[in-house]
Amino acid sequence: MKLFTIILILIICSFSFHLQGQTQDVNSNLNNLNSILDALPKISKDSTKAEITTHVDAMIKLMSEEHFKENYAPILIYADKGLALAKKSANVNHIHDTRGVIGNTLNKVKDSVRAKKLFLKSLKYAEKTNDSSLILKSKGNLANTYYYMDGYKSKTISLYLESIEFAEHLKDTTRLFILHHNLARAFNESNNPNRSDYHIKKTAFYLNFLGNPPHFQASHFHNIGRKFLLLNKPNEAIKNFRKTIALCENTNYTEALLEGYTGYRDALELKKDYKEFHKITKILEVYKKEKEESEAQNISDAINAKLNAELNAERYKNQINTNELEKELLVEQAERRNIFFILAIATVIFLVVILVITYVSSKKRKALVEDLKIKNKQYLIAKKESEEFAKTKTKFFATVSHELRTPLYGVIGLSSILLESEDLKKHEKDLKSLKFSANYLLTLVNDLLHINKIENKNFIEEDITFNLKTLTSKIVSSFEYITLQHQNEISITLHKDVPLLLKGNSVRLSQILMNLIGNACKFTEKGKIAIAIALLESTDGIAKLEFTIKDTGPGIEKTKLNHVFNEFAQINSSSSTYQGTGLGLPIVKKLIEQANGTITVESELGKGSMFTFTICMLISNETIEQDVPPILDFKQLQHKKVLIVEDNRINQTVTKRILDSEGVLCSIAEDGEKAVSAVKQSTFDLILMDINMPVKNGIEATKDIRKFNTTIPIIALTAVDIEEQKNQIFECGMNDIILKPYDIDQFKKTIAANLNLKLKSEL
Numbered sequence: 050m051k052l053f054t055i056i057l058i059l060i061i062c063s064f065s066f067h068l069q070g071q072t073q074d075v076n077s078n079l080n081n082l083n084s085i086l087d088a089l090p091k092i093s094k095d096s097t098k099a100e101i102t103t104h105v106d107a108m109i110k111l112m113s114e115e116h117f118k119e120n121y122a123p124i125l126i127y128a129d130k131g132l133a134l135a136k137k138s139a140n141v142n143h144i145h146d147t148r149g150v151i152g153n154t155l156n157k158v159k160d161s162v163r164a165k166k167l168f169l170k171s172l173k174y175a176e177k178t179n180d181s182s183l184i185l186k187s188k189g190n191l192a193n194t195y196y197y198m199d200g201y202k203s204k205t206i207s208l209y210l211e212s213i214e215f216a217e218h219l220k221d222t223t224r225l226f227i228l229h230h231n232l233a234r235a236f237n238e239s240n241n242p243n244r245s246d247y248h249i250k251k252t253a254f255y256l257n258f259l260g261n262p263p264h265f266q267a268s269h270f271h272n273i274g275r276k277f278l279l280l281n282k283p284n285e286a287i288k289n290f291r292k293t294i295a296l297c298e299n300t301n302y303t304e305a306l307l308e309g310y311t312g313y314r315d316a317l318e319l320k321k322d323y324k325e326f327h328k329i330t331k332i333l334e335v336y337k338k339e340k341e342e343s344e345a346q347n348i349s350d351a352i353n354a355k356l357n358a359e360l361n362a363e364r365y366k367n368q369i370n371t372n373e374l375e376k377e378l379l380v381e382q383a384e385r386r387n388i389f390f391i392l393a394i395a396t397v398i399f400l401v402v403i404l405v406i407t408y409v410s411s412k413k414r415k416a417l418v419e420d421l422k423i424k425n426k427q428y429l430i431a432k433k434e435s436e437e438f439a440k441t442k443t444k445f446f447a448t449v450s451h452e453l454r455t456p457l458y459g460v461i462g463l464s465s466i467l468l469e470s471e472d473l474k475k476h477e478k479d480l481k482s483l484k485f486s487a488n489y490l491l492t493l494v495n496d497l498l499h500i501n502k503i504e505n506k507n508f509i510e511e512d513i514t515f516n517l518k519t520l521t522s523k524i525v526s527s528f529e530y531i532t533l534q535h536q537n538e539i540s541i542t543l544h545k546d547v548p549l550l551l552k553g554n555s556v557r558l559s560q561i562l563m564n565l566i567g568n569a570c571k572f573t574e575k576g577k578i579a580i581a582i583a584l585l586e587s588t589d590g591i592a593k594l595e596f597t598i599k600d601t602g603p604g605i606e607k608t609k610l611n612h613v614f615n616e617f618a619q620i621n622s623s624s625s626t627y628q629g630t631g632l633g634l635p636i637v638k639k640l641i642e643q644a645n646g647t648i649t650v651e652s653e654l655g656k657g658s659m660f661t662f663t664i665c666m667l668i669s670n671e672t673i674e675q676d677v678p679p680i681l682d683f684k685q686l687q688h689k690k691v692l693i694v695e696d697n698r699i700n701q702t703v704t705k706r707i708l709d710s711e712g713v714l715c716s717i718a719e720d721g722e723k724a725v726s727a728v729k730q731s732t733f734d735l736i737l738m739d740i741n742m743p744v745k746n747g748i749e750a751t752k753d754i755r756k757f758n759t760t761i762p763i764i765a766l767t768a769v770d771i772e773e774q775k776n777q778i779f780e781c782g783m784n785d786i787i788l789k790p791y792d793i794d795q796f797k798k799t800i801a802a803n804l805n806l807k808l809k810s811e812l
Contacts, residue, residue, distance in 0.1 A: 088107075088111055089104055089107050089108055089111065090103050090104045090107055092104045092134075098137075098138060098139065101134060101137050101138045102138045102140060102143070104134060105131075105134050105135050105138045105140070105143045105147070106143075108127070108131050108134065108147075109143065109146045109147060109150060111123075112124045112127070112131065112147070112150040112151075112154075113150055116150055116153060116154055116157075117301075118301070119157070119303075121154050121157060121158055124150060124151060124154045125151075125154065125155075125158075128151045131147050131151070132144070132147055132148070132151070135147040141174075141178070141180070141183065142182075142183070144171075145171050145174075145175070145183050145186055145187065146186075148167045148168065148170070148171050148190075149168075149171075149186060149190050151164075151167060152164040152167040152168050152190055152194065153190065153193065155167070156193065156194055156197050159197075161194050161197050161198050164194045165191070165194050165195075165198075168187055168190045168191040168194055169191065171183065171186070171187040171190070172184070172187035172188060172191055175187045181215050181218060181219055182215075182219060184215055185212055185215040185216055185219060185221065185224060188208050188211055188212040188215070189208075189209075189212050189224065189227070189228065191208055192204075192205050192208035192209050192212065192231070193231075195208065196231070196235070202235065202238075202239060205235060206232065206235050206236075206239075209228050209231055209232045209235065210232070212224075212228050213225065213228050213229070216228055222255055222258055222259060223255075223259060225251075225255050226252060226255035226256060226259060226265060229248040229249075229251040229252045229255065230248070230252045230265075230268055230269065230272065232244075232245075232248040233245045233248035233249045233252060233272040233276075234272055234275075236248065237272060237275040237276060237279065240279060242276045242279040242280050245272065245275075245276050245279075246276055249269070249272055249273055249276060252269050252272065253269065256269055263296045263300070263302075264296075264300075264302050264305065266292075266296055267292075267293045267296040267297050267302055267305040267306075267309065268293075268305055268308075270289040270290070270292040270293045270296070270309075271289070271290065271293045271305065271308050271309055271312060273286075273289040274286040274287070274288075274289035274290040274293065274309075274312045274313075274316070275312060277289065277316075278312065278315055278316060278319065281319070283316040283317070283319040283320040284316075284320070286312065286315075286316040286319075287313060287316045287317070289312075290309050290310075290312040290313040290316060291309075291313065293305060293306075293308065293309030293312070294306060294309040294310060294313065297309060303336070303339075303340055304340070306336060307333070307336055307337060307340060310329060310332060310333040310336060311333060313329050314326060314329045314330055314333055317329060318423070321427075456699075460483070460790075512552055512553055512554060512667070513552065513553075513555055514550060514551070514552045514669040514671045515550075515551060515552075515553075515555040516549055516550060517543070517547065517548075517549050517550075517551055517582070518543055518549050520555060520558070520559065521541055521543070521562065521580065521582070522541065524559060524562050524563055524566060525539055525541060525566065525580070527563075528566060528567065528570045531570045531571065532570060535570065535571075535573060535574045535575070536574065536575045537570060537573050537574070537575070537576055537577065537578055538576075538577045538578070539566075539570075539577075539578045539579075539580070540577070540578070540579050540580065541580045541581075541582075542579065542580065542581040542582070543582050544581075544582065544583045544584060546584045547582055547583065547584045547592075547594065548584070548587075548592055548668045548669075550668070550669040550670070550671065551592065551666040551667065551668065551669055552666065552667040552668075552669040552671070553666040553667055554644070557640050557643070557644060558664065558666075560636070560637075560640060561596075561637050561640050561641060561662065561664075562580075562596070562598075564634070564636060564637045565596075565598045565637060565660050565662075566578070566580065566598060568634070569598055569599075569600040569602065569658075572600070572602040572603060572658075573600045573601060573602035573657075574602075576600060576601035576602060576657070577600070577601050578598070578599070578600045578601075579597075579598075579599045579600075580596070580597070580598055580599075581596070581597040581599070582594060582595070582596055582597075583595045583597075585663065587668065590667060590668050591665055591666070591667060591668070592665065592666050592667075592668050593663060593664075593665050594663065594664055594665070594666060595661065595662075595663050596661070596662050596663075596664070597659060597660070597661045598659070598660045598661075599657065599658070599659040599660075600657050600658055600659075601656070601657040602657050602658060603654070603655065603657075604652045604653050604654040604655055604656050604657055604658055605650070605652040605654070605658055606654055607652075607654075610650060610652060613634050613650060614634050614635055614637075614638040614648075615635065637662075641662050641664065644664050644665070645665065646662055646663050646664040646665070647662065647663050648660065648661070648662035648663075649661050649662075683711055683797055683801060685801060685804060685805070686708070686711040686712060686713050686797065686800065686801060686804070687711065687712035687713070688712060688713075688714060689713050689714065689734040689735065689804060690713075690714045690716070690731075690732065690733045690734050690735075691708060691713050691714070691715050691716070691733065691734060691735045691736070691737060691800070692715075692716050692717075692718060692724065692727055692728065692733045692735075692736045692737070693705060693708075693715055693716065693717050693718070693737050694717075694718045694720075694721065694723075694724040694736060694737065694738045694739055694742070694747065694750065695717065695718075695719070695737070695739045695742075695766065696719050696720055696739065696742045696743060697739075700739075700789075701717050704737065704766075705717065707793055707796065707797070708800075711797065716731070716733070719742075720742045720743055720744040720745055721738075721742055721744060721745030721746055721747060721749055721750030721753075722744045722745045722750070723744075724736070724738065724745075724750050724754070725745070725750055725753045725754055728754050728758060728761070729757070733761060734761075734762075734804060735761065735762045735763075735764065735800060735803060735804055736754070736761060736762070736763045736764070737764055737766055737787075737800075738750065738751060738763050738764065738765055738766060738783065739766045739767070740765055740766065740767040740774065740778070741767075741768075747765060747766075747767075747783075748777060748778070748781045751763055751781045751782050751783055752781050752782065754782070755781070755782035759782075762784045762785070762803040762804065763782065763783045763784055764783065764784060764785045764786070764787055764799060764800065764803060765778045765783045765785070765786045765787065766787055766789060767786065767787075767788060767789065768788070768789040768790075784803055785799055785802075785803055787799055
């Protein structure tokens with residue numbers, strides 16, 4: 050729509066200023082022609098051949114200068130007149146040189162067909178006269194023309210190679226540099242770096258011979274850079290592209306500068322240096338825009354010039370007139386084309402606009418499509434790598450978990466057993482240190498697994514209804530031992546408007562509170578720990594709660610407040626005897642962020658700390674069925690027959706000694722196959738089944754046992770994260786899970802609870 054609007058406005062303007070336009074058009078053509086004539090030596094109808102030769106020499110020089118300035122209009126306006134004068138001079142070189150400038154200009158304005166015709170004429174004449182110099186020029190120009198035409202790549206290379214023989218014969222150093230340079234470029238574009246390298250070395254030799262002119266150097270370094278890109282050596286390529294850019298900055302070598310920046314950007318993309326890639330792309334877009342605007346204007350002027358030159362050709366072709374005669378011819382020609390004025394103007398405007406818009410749009414669209422293809426490929430590769438890394442990381446943590454928890458089970462279990470021995474009282478302090486170190490390592494393993502689970506979004510979202518007051522009280526009671534040990538007081542304040550029954554992820558909330566209250570208990574001695582829960586707002590059945598955990602401990606230095614939530618950052622390490630893993634607070638922060646909540650910390654050295662976090666929960670109207678736990682008495686373990694299925698001898702010893710202390714009659718099976726045979730041959734009250742074992746693992750063994758015994762309680766013993774095997778464990782027929790290394794009291798309670806269920810079912 051914008052295009053047709055512009056054309057319509059221009060056509061209307063053309064009608065409105067028709068008469069004025071005629072005069073302006075004539076004056077414009079006269080000015081262009083006069084500017085050329087004024088710059089050249091004067092000639093007339095009576096000029097001698099010597100005067101015409103001088104005029105043509107100057108004309109060729111002027112046309113060449115205008116060509117390199119990308120000012121094509123004057124060349125095309127004077128093209129036919131210039132060729133006529135060159136023929137008039139009777140100098141063969143003049144004719145070929147004039148055709149060369151005009152043909153190369155036609156290449157620049159995308160008229161390669163006319164350029165090809167000119168150069169074929171020159172080559173035909175040169176070969177007929179067997180003039181090596183003319184053949185060299187004609188072949189080189191024709192090769193340049195084929196270079197701009199689709200489907201002529203091999204023809205281009207063939208002509209360049211043929212031209213080298215003539216240039217070497219004539220010892221034309223400049224032409225040899227250009228030919229080898231063009232061949233290096235052509236082979237680079239054909240993805241043939243080996244052949245390109247040969248011509249680059251030749252180019253370097255002739256470049257040095259010519260005194261290393263800057264514009265030749267710039268193109269030479271560009272070819273080297275392109276060769277290194279094909280060889281997948283982006284760093285070497287960048288060095289050469291930078292040399293090209295340095296030589297072309299603040300000069301008229303715009304095309305070489307654009308090539309330097311384009312190559313530099315391609316090398317950065319090959320390196321995957323996307324930060325620098327985008328920076329160079331922005332610079333390149335600025336230069337491209339300037340180049341496209343300039344090129345569009347030059348092409349527009351050139352098309353107008355071609356049209357005017359063709360319309361005027363018959364009038365002044367092969368004629369040499371004075372300035373007055375030229376004006377007369379232009380005015381007469383303008384009068385003759387009045388009837389074609391509107392059509393000509395509209396056609397020119399339409400063609401120019403279509404050409405510029407199509408060129409710019411197609412170039413941008415092509416670049417955008419290519420860029421999107423590259424980015425999509427990079428995204429898919431990065432996504433695949435990320436997924437593979439996440440799987441590897443998860444597998445690694447699971448393996449590490451199992452490999453660390455298994456020996457830790459032995460260390461913690463044996464140290465606990467040895468602490469109960471009266472014979473080892475003199476080593477009690479050392480044994481406690483041993484057990485503390487093992488527990489510390491176990492905490493670190495658990496925290497690392499928890500961090501990994503949260504980051505990989507494997508944290509299970511289980512929304513259940515729970516009583517907030519009961520949950521908080523249970524968590525506080527779990528710290529009873531350390532509270533008494535540190536002589537602290539813990540208080541819980543639950544504001545009246547806080548709803549007691551909530552629905553949400555109680556496990557996540559428990560872990561947040563356990564970590565924050567646990568930190569307060571560990572770092573506070575002979576002090577107070579206050580837990581307050583308030584309702585900030587309640588909307589549409591959703592309660593926004595604020596939890597505050599305040600202690601009177603040593604406090605945190607202000608310089609460390611910004612780092613307390615960083616992984617492995619151990620706050621108060623200089624003033625406290627307790628050394629944590631540095632993962633508790635990062636876990637808290639990640640869990641709160643996962644629930645779309647926030648957490649802040651305030652602290653003053655020597656006066657304590659206060660952690661405040663907010664979290665949203667659904668308000669529940671459901672009733673909670675209170676599960677009455679069975680009355681557990683460890684005396685009921687006496688004389689019970691338990692089969693321990695475990696392949697690790699240390700773990701066999703630890704488990705057996707713990708149960709022996711309660712009077713349990715233990716038998717041991719070293720793998721799943723032996724466990725199945727033992728259950729078939731003997732009667733047991735309960736089975737402790739390890740999961741990972743040789744011959745037959747715990748899952749397979751349980752499935753076999755359930756085929757002939759569906760009542761005996763089977764408890765899984767595993768050092769792998771429960772969530773990974775939970776479904777598999779219960780689906781195979783097991784009744785419960787104990788995670789290694791386990792708390793001894795909890796271990797006994799779990800066994801007692803499962804024996805109690807068996808008693809209930811038997812009754």
